[in-house]
Structure formats: C-alpha cells, structure tokens
Amino acid sequence: MAVTSPDVFKLGFVGAGNMAESIARGVVKSGVLPAQAIRTSHHREDRRAVFKSFGVEILESSGQVVSDSDIVILSVKPQVAKKVLLELKPLFSDDKVLVSIAAGIKLTDLQEWSGQRRIIRVMPNTPSAVGVAASVMCMGDMATKKDEERVVSLFGAIGKIWMADEKYFDAVTGLSGSGPAYIYIAIEAMADGGVAAGLPRDLALSLASQTVLGAAAMVSNTGKHPGQLKDAVTSPAGTTIAGIHELEKGGFRGTLISAVTAAAKRCRELSN
C-alpha cells in the first residue's frame, strides 16, 4: 500500500496575537503541522512565552519570520497592516504565500503593499479559540491549488472554512465575524429569562448556552431548513409558539437582519 508523506511546510505568523495563537494551537493540536514547523516573533516576552510553551519557534523579527516561512499569515491589526507589509516587502518572493486575516484589507492592497502575488485572504472568527471557527477564504489571482489546499487544512484545524468571492467579505464580516457577539447577547438574555422564570443563574446560563449549541448542531448536522425545525417543535396552542409570538412582536428577526446589514455596512465604510 502506498504511504503518502504528510505535507510539511513552514508556517510563520506576523503578529503573535490572539488570532495567531488560536490558529497555531489548532494546527498543532490537530496534527496538521508539528509545532517546530511554526514560527513567530513578538516584542513582548509574555507573547513569546505563550507561543514557546507549545513548541512554536520564536525568531528575532517579523523579517526573519517571512524569510524562514513558506506560508506567512498576516495577523496584525488592520490599522498597522500597511506599515508592516511595506517594511516586509523586500523579503517576500514568489515561492511564498501571503495569507491575510486582517479584517477589511483587500487583495489589491495586500498585493500593492507586500509586492507578493500569491495571496489568500481569510476571514475567521473568534470561536477559533475553541475549534469551531466559521472562516471564509478568497484567492488572489496567482495563488495555486496547492496553496488553497494548505490554507484549507490550516483553517480546517480551527473549525470550518468556505470559499467565497471577495465581494462578499463585508457581508461575511457582518454575519460570522460579528455574529458571535449577537449570540452572546441572546444567550445572556435567555439566561435572564430563565432567572426571571425562577431558575438559579448558573443553571439558566448553562441551559441557554447548551440550547444554542444544540440548535446550531441541529441546523448544521441535519441539513434541515431552520423553519422546518421550528415548525416541528411548535405544537398547537403549546408553549413554544407562545414564546415565538413574543419574539415576533419584539421584531426578533428584523433586528437580527438589521444587525448583520449594519455591521456589513460599517465594515465597508472602514475598508474604504
């Protein structure tokens, strides 16, 4: 039987912050890459220590990270992305891939600032910290099928990833980028409702978060339309339809739709 050797490549992070940490931890934990294949640098000892603690190689500078990596993930805040890429520009070359997770920074800007032509843009979200990210990627013109496969495996290590045209990225930010915060509020509010109905606070919060987790799993695992799942649990003159009636009176659907579109609009304003 033919044994295929694992695809080991050198992965560097420019910007050793929270997102970089989530991705690096997920990649190591899932076995996509050994920790020794990952490198980063940081001006603060506490951040260096975090990455060192799970085996990531710490280099002296972001320049060294770029020079010594096949795939470079740009994980600094969007406000400093231009400055950082302009400084690193001389170190990029066609044998490397630049992967940017910086929110709102377009492929054309990434290419202009870095001089790099093999570029992939990815929009992950914060549940990457617990391995359930929803990420979306789009490919620059010169990125190859192999680059795509590697990025899918990296971001597959922290959740699920979908391919979409770059024109959708503002909407993606409004939905999956900002969405966790909407659901945190929903969970908190449901728990408050439980407390108002007489439950102890810790039980109410546990039930609210597990209910959201369960409902999400029902939608993604059964493939059924959410409306169909909702209809299946609303018996005539029952409890659930009484609750749904209150949600509709409060404009629950319209409010969520407006939240996504307002965040997408704000993302468009910021990236312009």
Ligand SMILES: NC(=O)c1ccc[n+]([C@@H]2O[C@H](COP(=O)([O-])OP(=O)(O)OC[C@H]3O[C@@H](n4cnc5c(N)ncnc54)[C@H](OP(=O)(O)O)[C@@H]3O)[C@@H](O)[C@H]2O)c1
């Ligand atoms: N968090 C999210 O939900 C999310 C979702 C999708 C995409 N993103 C994107 O992910 C990127 C990182 O976000 P984050 O939440 O991980 O931010 P973060 O924790 O602040 O990480 C950014 C890191 O970059 C470091 N840094 C600053 N200037 C640098 C420079 N010139 N060279 C090298 N490193 C530098 C920062 O150090 P200091 O702290 O010392 O400045 C910090 O450790 C952002 O572009 C964001 O848009 C985030």
